[in-house]
Each structure stands twice: as C-alpha cells, then as structure tokens.
Amino acid sequence: MKNKFLFTCGDINGIGPEISLKLFRQLLKSKSSEHYIFICPANVFGYYQKLLKLNFPYKVISNPEESSTHQLNLLAMSDAGLKVGTPTKVSGRVAYESLLTAIRILKSKKASAVITAPTSKYSFELAGINYPGQTEILATECNTKNFLMMFLSRKMIAALATIHIPIKEVSRSLTVKLLRTKIQVLLESLINDLGIIEPKISILGLNPHAGEQGRIGDEENEKIIPAIKEFGKNVYGPFVPDAFFANHLYKNYDAVMGMYHDEVLIPFKMLNFNNGVNFTAGLPIIRTSPDHGTAFDIAGKGIADYTSILSAYRYARTISANRFKSEG
Structure with a gap:
C-alpha cells in the first residue's frame, strides 16, 4: 500500500490528462518499486498517448489490487466524449467520478495517496455537482469538518x-x-x-x-x-x-x-508559478494537487508544463512516508 499512488484525470477537456501522461513518462524511466494507478476513461488516455507519441508499458485494470504486475496501471472509466479546451457537463461528471473512485480506494487503504489533476468549477456546475472545488468534496466524503487548504513549496x-x-x-x-x-x-x-x-x-x-x-x-x-x-x-x-x-x-x-x-x-x-502544490490537511487520506487550473486555452496542444504535478507527486510521497513512519 505504501508504494501505490493514485492519479485522477481531472477535467478531461483541460490539461490534466496531458500533464499526467508526461509525468508517467518521467516516472517510468526509473526502476522503482512504486505502482501508479491512473483513473481515467480509456479513450482519453489513448487520445493523449497518441498526441504525445508515448509508447510506455501499462496495464488496463478493473480493480486497484490488480496493479502489482505493472508499474503503470490504467483504471479505466467508461469512454467519455472529448471537447478539448471547453468545459462540459461530461467533463465535470468524469472529473467528479474519478475523484470519488480515488477516495473509495484510499478509504479502503489500498493505496497511499492521490494526486488530483485540475478540475473546473464551471464543469461541475454544468454536471449539477454542487461543490466549489475538490477540497470540499474530499472533506465531505471523508466526513471531516476540521480540514485546511495548504500550499506547499x-x-x-x-x-x-x-x-x-x-x-x-x-x-x-x-x-x-x-x-x-x-x-x-x-x-x-x-x-x-x-x-x-x-x-x-x-x-x-x-x-x-x-x-x-x-x-x-x-x-x-x-x-x-x-x-x-x-x-x-x-x-x-x-x-x-x-x-x-x-x-x-x-x-x-x-x-x-x-x-x-x-x-x-x-x-x-x-x-512558485510552475511548482506549487495544493495539499488538503486534516484528512484521514492524503491528497495533493498541482497548484494551477485546467488551462483550457492550451489544452490539447501538447505544450503544458508538468512541473507542478511532479512536485505534487513528490510531496505525496513525502507525506505518505512521514505518516507511515508515525503510524509504524
């Protein structure tokens, strides 16, 4: 569990899938014992894999416990309509379901932490999701009132x-x-x-x-x-x-x-424009996120900077190790 990290796709019409795949390309260069689970529609994953011309190994799974055989695993959601660069009802719903799936896995202690890609409040509104952001969703789902939004660098x-x-x-x-x-x-x-x-x-x-x-x-x-x-x-x-x-x-x-x-x-x-990290403190689970938005204006162009999500992943590792140490 301590070496398994979840990643959500965020708003699929923003830069979330792109920066996630760029991060995976970097992480897969090392022979690490860690496992990564990307919660994302398979067609979205395929679209960005083709856009970025990536050919790294991964396994499509239906259960997080299957992830032991591959370093990168795609927990495939149902295919979803893409409208790159535009917030939609579909992209809001996918982002929400991706986050809920990650929360369920973490609450069952089958992973160490989640790194969430950016979401759009407008997409949430279009999908009828009445939350101002992911922080509030996490707090509600974890039944936590005493939480805190932090920014790390x-x-x-x-x-x-x-x-x-x-x-x-x-x-x-x-x-x-x-x-x-x-x-x-x-x-x-x-x-x-x-x-x-x-x-x-x-x-x-x-x-x-x-x-x-x-x-x-x-x-x-x-x-x-x-x-x-x-x-x-x-x-x-x-x-x-x-x-x-x-x-x-x-x-x-x-x-x-x-x-x-x-x-x-x-x-x-x-x-910290390119490497700040959003962290939700006070939760029983660990969640970090890049400190930037969906950047719809550059989505699908292959030019998004993945530095912030790399920092989010590194902080997730640090926080996970510290909590594991204190619990152990």
Whole structure:
C-alpha cells in the first residue's frame, strides 16, 4: 500500500490528462518499486498517448489490487466524449467520478495517496455537482469538518483560514473557534505530514495595516489575536500582509496563514508559478494537487508544463512516508 499512488484525470477537456501522461513518462524511466494507478476513461488516455507519441508499458485494470504486475496501471472509466479546451457537463461528471473512485480506494487503504489533476468549477456546475472545488468534496466524503487548504513549496508553505467564499463573507466567517481549529490543523500537519518538529507559524491580519489597533476594523482585536494567544508559542502575529511579504518575513517561519484566498495565493504563486502544490490537511487520506487550473486555452496542444504535478507527486510521497513512519 505504501508504494501505490493514485492519479485522477481531472477535467478531461483541460490539461490534466496531458500533464499526467508526461509525468508517467518521467516516472517510468526509473526502476522503482512504486505502482501508479491512473483513473481515467480509456479513450482519453489513448487520445493523449497518441498526441504525445508515448509508447510506455501499462496495464488496463478493473480493480486497484490488480496493479502489482505493472508499474503503470490504467483504471479505466467508461469512454467519455472529448471537447478539448471547453468545459462540459461530461467533463465535470468524469472529473467528479474519478475523484470519488480515488477516495473509495484510499478509504479502503489500498493505496497511499492521490494526486488530483485540475478540475473546473464551471464543469461541475454544468454536471449539477454542487461543490466549489475538490477540497470540499474530499472533506465531505471523508466526513471531516476540521480540514485546511495548504500550499506547499520549498520557498514558502501557506494556508488559508477561509477558502472559496466571496470577500464580503470573509469577516463574518472568521471566528476565534474557526481560527483556533485551522491553526491547530496546520500545526499538526507541519509536524506529522512534513516532519517539522517545532514549527513556527505566522498569521496575517485581515484589514489594511492589520487593523491598526482597531482603527481600521476590529477583526484583529476581537478574533485573530485571541486565537493566537491560545497557543502561547509557535504561533505569531497578526502581521501586516503587505509589509510581511515585502520584507520577506515569510522566510523566518515554517508556514504563513492568511485570512482569505488571494491574501496568500498571490505571493505564493508569484514565488512558485510552475511548482506549487495544493495539499488538503486534516484528512484521514492524503491528497495533493498541482497548484494551477485546467488551462483550457492550451489544452490539447501538447505544450503544458508538468512541473507542478511532479512536485505534487513528490510531496505525496513525502507525506505518505512521514505518516507511515508515525503510524509504524
């Protein structure tokens, strides 16, 4: 189990299948004892294999336990209509079913981790799937309320207190309890998943100048500072976001937590445009993903960069090894 990794196809009309096959080409060059299971429609796999002119060995399987004889295995879904470069109802449904299949396999402890290819929120909507993203699907299917969206790289580790909600709802969503829970999940993940023994976490403010002692909003005084004080050590802030990044203070901490999506995603992606990794902390299963979207505009052209999904795979291996070590 510890050497078996799942990969979902993501939105089949985006770059997910392409970057996955490019990654497999790279991974199959090594004589590893690991096994890879790609959950994808067979016709989509064949389309991208032909597009990229790939001739690596693989086996089509119907059960994840069959994967022991080949390094690469295609867990074939039903053939699906391709409309490369365009989000569709079909592509949304396939992405969703691919993810659900991976979750079922992981919950039955038949694989170590899943690396999920990018999906489209619009495709999900077309397919009638009422989730803003894969993170929320994973949390629901794992019956986990205390989860956290993290972003991993060598330059910076970031986390979000709130995820896919409008800016106007951020303040109302923040509470001392929510922040305390998110910080605790982050601390535990840094220790157990990433092997950082005494992590130092920085917390950003919500308002300009981090509220300026209540002159520009009271969320820092009423919510953020009380949550930080409950930890006593390891957790610092709230920091003024623009000065924090302008002075490169993130280098002094093992992780930084922002109050809303773009507060940390803009600097994170500026630092890690091609190799950032999305990780869902707090789940009983391990999931990583490339930190980019479906890139419909370049889908099917054979020019997509697979660096980020390679990083996602490497972090999945690291997290899996750390969890296996702590459990063993």
